[in-house]
Amino acid sequence: MTAAAVAVPATGEGLAARRALRDARIRGVAFAVLGVIAVYLATSSFAIPASFSLWIQQQGGDSAVLQTTVGTLWVVAAVGSAIVAALQLIRGAAFRWRPWLFVVIAPWLLALLANLLSGKPAILTNVIAGSLELATPIAMAALAGILSERSGMLNIALEGKMLIGAFTASVVSSLVYITTGNVLLATIVGVAAAMAAAGLTGLLLAWLGIRHKVDQIIAGTVINIGAIGITNFIFLRVLQHNTEFNSPPSVEPMRLPLLADLPVIGPILFSAKPYVYVGYILVIFLTYMIYRTRWGLRLRASGEKPAAAGTVGINVLAIRYRAIFFAGLISGLAGSYLSLATAGSFQMEMTAGKGFIGLAAMIFGAWHPIGAFFAALVFGFADAVQSLLSILGVGVAPQLLASVPYVVTIVVVAGVVGRVRGPASAGQPYEQG
Amino acid sequence: MRLELRDISKRFPGVLANDKISISADRGKVLGMLGENGAGKTTLMNILSGLYKPDSGQIFIDGEERVFNDPVGAIQAGVGMVHQHFMLVPVFDVVEAVALGAETVKDAVGTFDRAAARKRIVELSEQYKLDVDPDAKIQSLPVGVRQRVEIIKALYRHSDILVLDEPSAVLTPYETEELYTIIRSLAASGTTVIFITHKLNEVLEVADDIVVLRRGRVAGKADPKTATRQQLANMMVGRDVELIVPKGPAKPGEVVLHLEQVFVRDDRLEMAVNGVDLDVRAGEIVAIAGVQGNGQTELVEAITGLRSADSGSITIGGRHVEKSSPRGVSDLGVAHIPEDRGRDGLINPMTVAENYILDSYHKAPYSKNGVFDLKAVRERAAQGVKDFDIRTPSIDTTAGSLSGGNQQKVVVAREFSVPVQLVIAAQPTRGLDVGSIEYIHRRLVEQRDAGAAILIVSTELDEVLAVGDRIAVMFDGRIVGILTGDDATYENLGLLMGGASFGGGVAA
Numbered sequence: 052m053t054a055a056a057v058a059v060p061a062t063g064e065g066l067a068a069r070r071a072l073r074d075a076r077i078r079g080v081a082f083a084v085l086g087v088i089a090v091y092l093a094t095s096s097f098a099i100p101a102s103f104s105l106w107i108q109q110q111g112g113d114s115a116v117l118q119t120t121v122g123t124l125w126v127v128a129a130v131g132s133a134i135v136a137a138l139q140l141i142r143g144a145a146f147r148w149r150p151w152l153f154v155v156i157a158p159w160l161l162a163l164l165a166n167l168l169s170g171k172p173a174i175l176t177n178v179i180a181g182s183l184e185l186a187t188p189i190a191m192a193a194l195a196g197i198l199s200e201r202s203g204m205l206n207i208a209l210e211g212k213m214l215i216g217a218f219t220a221s222v223v224s225s226l227v228y229i230t231t232g233n234v235l236l237a238t239i240v241g242v243a244a245a246m247a248a249a250g251l252t253g254l255l256l257a258w259l260g261i262r263h264k265v266d267q268i269i270a271g272t273v274i275n276i277g278a279i280g281i282t283n284f285i286f287l288r289v290l291q292h293n294t295e296f297n298s299p300p301s302v303e304p305m306r307l308p309l310l311a312d313l314p315v316i317g318p319i320l321f322s323a324k325p326y327v328y329v330g331y332i333l334v335i336f337l338t339y340m341i342y343r344t345r346w347g348l349r350l351r352a353s354g355e356k357p358a359a360a361g362t363v364g365i366n367v368l369a370i371r372y373r374a375i376f377f378a379g380l381i382s383g384l385a386g387s388y389l390s391l392a393t394a395g396s397f398q399m400e401m402t403a404g405k406g407f408i409g410l411a412a413m414i415f416g417a418w419h420p421i422g423a424f425f426a427a428l429v430f431g432f433a434d435a436v437q438s439l440l441s442i443l444g445v446g447v448a449p450q451l452l453a454s455v456p457y458v459v460t461i462v463v464v465a466g467v468v469g470r471v472r473g474p475a476s477a478g479q480p481y482e483q484g
Numbered sequence: 485m486r487l488e489l490r491d492i493s494k495r496f497p498g499v500l501a502n503d504k505i506s507i508s509a510d511r512g513k514v515l516g517m518l519g520e521n522g523a524g525k526t527t528l529m530n531i532l533s534g535l536y537k538p539d540s541g542q543i544f545i546d547g548e549e550r551v552f553n554d555p556v557g558a559i560q561a562g563v564g565m566v567h568q569h570f571m572l573v574p575v576f577d578v579v580e581a582v583a584l585g586a587e588t589v590k591d592a593v594g595t596f597d598r599a600a601a602r603k604r605i606v607e608l609s610e611q612y613k614l615d616v617d618p619d620a621k622i623q624s625l626p627v628g629v630r631q632r633v634e635i636i637k638a639l640y641r642h643s644d645i646l647v648l649d650e651p652s653a654v655l656t657p658y659e660t661e662e663l664y665t666i667i668r669s670l671a672a673s674g675t676t677v678i679f680i681t682h683k684l685n686e687v688l689e690v691a692d693d694i695v696v697l698r699r700g701r702v703a704g705k706a707d708p709k710t711a712t713r714q715q716l717a718n719m720m721v722g723r724d725v726e727l728i729v730p731k732g733p734a735k736p737g738e739v740v741l742h743l744e745q746v747f748v749r750d751d752r753l754e755m756a757v758n759g760v761d762l763d764v765r766a767g768e769i770v771a772i773a774g775v776q777g778n779g780q781t782e783l784v785e786a787i788t789g790l791r792s793a794d795s796g797s798i799t800i801g802g803r804h805v806e807k808s809s810p811r812g813v814s815d816l817g818v819a820h821i822p823e824d825r826g827r828d829g830l831i832n833p834m835t836v837a838e839n840y841i842l843d844s845y846h847k848a849p850y851s852k853n854g855v856f857d858l859k860a861v862r863e864r865a866a867q868g869v870k871d872f873d874i875r876t877p878s879i880d881t882t883a884g885s886l887s888g889g890n891q892q893k894v895v896v897a898r899e900f901s902v903p904v905q906l907v908i909a910a911q912p913t914r915g916l917d918v919g920s921i922e923y924i925h926r927r928l929v930e931q932r933d934a935g936a937a938i939l940i941v942s943t944e945l946d947e948v949l950a951v952g953d954r955i956a957v958m959f960d961g962r963i964v965g966i967l968t969g970d971d972a973t974y975e976n977l978g979l980l981m982g983g984a985s986f987g988g989g990v991a992a
Binding site: 339340343344345346347348349351352355356358359360361362363364365475 | 554581583584
């Protein structure tokens with residue numbers, strides 16, 4: 052019997068409290084089991100060295116190296132799990148366990164990673180910077196999703212709009228580069244064209260969903276399928292034979308003066324491709340706009356209770372059209388990142404579900420730009436670890452490794468998210484009198 | 485400001501919703517607008533608030549003609565509307581919900597000047613004693629407070645003419661009293677108030693002038709100082725109505741429903757019903773009075789099998805039903821008129837005929853070997869529509885498109901289409917107009933005289949006093965008193981509903 056069990060009141064709230072206590076015990080046992088597993092894994096792996104390094108100065112400079120063995124890391128993981136399990140079992144239902152999860156998850160992740168690498172060194176700076184780069188298009192898709200859903204429109208079509216953006220960026224940027232030879236101009240015009248194309252696709256979605264009240268899921272699906280069809284067709288018919296139309300100048304990393312020289316965070320945060328900086332700015336800008344401005348107030352009202360906005364004279368439909376258009380611009384930008392900054396050219400179906408993972412990040416981040424950004428980082432991290440492992444040639448099938456980000460998405464959306472609530476009226480057409 | 489509507493007409497396909505309506509209200513006065521559902525009250529107010537344009541007619545404010553093209557036009561002219569279904573964003577706090585659409589901004593980006601809005605809301609709240617916390621989330625506020633937020637919302641927009649559409653429909657008696665006080669203080673400070681309702685007491689209580697609408701026209705005007713409830717009711721319905729359905733003394737027989745130490749938990753698993761003992765006999769009507777949320781809903785759900793009781797004994801006609809399914813209870817001859825007919829009584833998108841057989845579709849004559857006998861379904865449903873005077877274009881009309889009164893008649897027709905020994909009617913006349921209330925009460929008394937046991941749950945004192953042979957008052961999950969005969973007065977009921985114990989009653 053624990054102390055909390057004695058304190059259960061015998062009155063009407065008893066049942067709820069008993070359930071909470073039962074859940075608390077189940078969690079405590081689960082943490083304890085994790086600890087036991089970690090101890091078991093530790094026993095056989097003290098012989099395997101593990102090394103993690105972190106650059107203190109910029110690329111190529113000094114680095115701080117953690118040299119240990121995989122066994123030690125498992126012991127740390129076991130201790131972390133044991134502490135949280137003990138706290139959980141002693142404090143019962145009153146224990147605020149969520150923040151403590153970090154103490155369990157972080158050493159477990161490190162140990163797992165070291166175990167998989169089995170002796171090869173891991174450069175954490177690269178992994179984290181890579182996470183950030185990989186998270187950027189996901190975060191942008193999530194921001195586009197937030198804009199739409201906050202206004203009351205479901206935006207399943209993010210995936211298709213990103214694909215159209217990726218395609219347009221590559222082709223337009225290539226054409227401008229061929230004619231002018233100016234890299235900067237080609238990139239800027241390419242990105243602008245990608246945003247415009249995706250923005251217009253957004254307007255098509257809005258027109259179907261608002262004007263014709265087509266079910267927003269179906270309209271979005273139609274756009275996704277249409278985007279795949281059109282881009283594949285042109286790729287196969289034109290781009291494959293005329294590769295010069297699909298060879299845009301690639302977007303290179305840009306070191307921000309001063310900031311990039313900061314130890315540790317300089318190489319991680321401020322030596323990235325410009326897209327990452329645009330991502331930071333968008334997250335902060337949209338957070339301010341949604342929560343602090345008149346525009347944001349009206350946007351949220353349109354998504355939560357459009358009738359309340361309509362009766363005070365707000366044009367709900369105009370707000371929705373605009374939100375979907377802006378969401379299109381952002382998803383076009385995200386798409387251009389894939390072709391200009393990652394792959395260097397357009398490839399068929401190169402979005403590979405990033406738009407949908409963006410929607411998952413939106414939900415995981417509770418429809419808040421900052422939450423969605425960190426959620427996108429989780430997915431980006433999964434992706435970065437996956438590519439680290441496949442580059443270093445771990446003994447796991449590459450197809451299986453490639454599925455890691457998607458598995459993480461499923462686990463996060465199904466398990467961790469639980470009961471977050473989106474805008475109440477998202478997906479419902481609004482009849483404006 | 486003085487408001488005058490002159491010869492307003494509005495036609496919708498098939499209906500003349502407003503037919504040359506002329507009304508006026510003076511500055512600082514309360515105009516009570518009375519009418520049944522469908523009399524054209526809401527259409528008229530939607531015209532006044534700029535949501536609809538009239539086909540003909542004029543609106544004058546302080547003698548000057550105004551034309552409203554949209555809600556903004558009406559708001560700018562000083563007309564504020566408090567809708568029956570609140571127009572507040574549930575996840576906003578009070579400041580955001582009130583300022584929405586009338587936000588002041590501080591800079592070029594459009595940053596919302598929250599501090600200024602908050603200051604003004606606090607001022608208005610104090611000035612009119614509305615007692616609203618500006619930082620509370622709307623969804624955490626009780627309905628009475630939400631309504632005051634709606635009033636602040638209108639005042640925030642400098643409305644001098646305030647239109648309240650069925651404001652008491654969602655309020656408890658106590659909250660309604662508070663609302664009257666607020667309306668009087670608004671009028672005293674010069675606001676013109678238009679109070680739309682179908683409840684007779686309310687206009688008599690709070691209005692300075694009364695106008696009665698019927699079928700899109702002004703049926704008459706009345707002075708609350710001299711008018712009686714009966715006169716107003718007749719004017720509303722267009723014939724002589726009986727406000728209190730005549731009934732003879734009850735002839736109680738065998739105990740049909742027997743409750744002993746019943747405990748029931750609510751959705752949050754807290755104890756909502758705390759040991760109720762009650763008998764309902766054949767041939768009597770027992771009314772449970774009480775403010776909403778004192779365990780009545782959970783008690784009814786436990787009796788009808790929709791929720792399982794925590795402990796205690798429930799028998800119907802001598803059979804234990806604590807573990808019965810809703811269908812098991814229904815098969816014992818129990819008619820259930822649920823509290824929320826839109827949620828539990830009808831399936832709105834389905835037709836009248838389908839709703840009519842909802843509780844017996846699986847039995848003869850409607851089904852044979854698992855297949856519908858559509859002919860039998862249609863014949864019986866058509867008969868039900870005729871017997872219960874349900875005004876519907878056809879039995880294939882969806883239930884959701886009928887008026888509230890006719891929807892309730894569909895529920896009652898279905899429940900009374902088979903022989904019943906017990907009727908459980910929760911808020912059977914909520915939201916209904918005088919004519920429909922009369923009809924439903926008459927049917928309940930008929931069932932009583934035919935020998936059924938009737939249990940009515942109502943928050944309306946008029947209703948429990950009109951139909952109850954015995955009145956049990958529920959407070960905090962317990963029956964705190966049972967009143968009969970001369971003890972059953974407004975005062976005694978009010979005291980018990982507020983939690984006081986009463987000497988003549990049975991304290992639980």
